[in-house]
Amino acid sequence: MSRTIVARISAGALFLAGCWVAYTQTQGKQPPPLTLTKVKEDLYQIVGDGGNVGVYVTSEGVILIDDKYEQDHDGIMAQVKSVTSQPVKYIISTHYHADHSGGNAKFLPTAEIISTANARTAIVEHRQSNAPPGMAAARIVFTQETAVFLGGKEVRARYFGRGHTNGDAIIYFPALKTIHTGDLMAGNTPLIDYPGGGSAVEWTKTLDEAMKLDFDTVIPGHGPVTDKAGLRKYRANVEKLRNRATGLIHEGKSQEEVGKVMTAEFGWAPTGLQMQWSLPGMMTELK
Ligand SMILES: [Zn+2]
16 A cells, blocks of 8 residues: 555545544543634634634624534634634534534524524434434524625625535635635545435536635635635545546446445545445445
């Protein structure tokens, strides 16, 4: 095995294991420390556990993008308080997974949470096989587009189609030319959540629509802040992976054989979430 492949596998495994391990290993323990970094004027991100949280500060309150796991609530609030005394008024969810929407229950008494209708349904119907108990869904939903106006600032949320799930919102900060992709861009390699309505075929079309927005900065669901070229590269890798898998399936390769190639060439952890959530669905969708 070459070093690059080992590195790729480690990176993929780290991201996938991270989602689950972060939850299971920290129950009853201290959650990992969070850090806040500035992305643009009045826009920050909080990293360290779960998905990347966007923090948009306005003179009338704070708008968060996602709220990590429930265990991260106090850590998120401490980071927000380090840059503003304004209260958190709105949380716009990118999708239903517990590492992005797990904090909903703790924020709902004091903030409005907004998600796609499909993300709400997925939480209500417990679609995530490894989600912790007590997940709370948004009270306000949209199907195509919505926006929040607060303190003279605007944040838009758009649904462009299926990809990671069937309810991924792209969050757009028009004044800052910045988007938060949720897990439509996350780590190095896509996790297609077929039980949650995801699609390898639609994923690239969804990103093509998002790419039409006027932006230069991208906050991904997981991983470092990047730019439009970084998102374009990620999209190309989704297409490459899909084409490779389609070719193998058309050659009559078994699910196990396709899985081995995904591990060797795209960094899928041999027993990770992609093997559970993505591979069986791909065998059907790409045949
Ligand atoms: Zn996710």
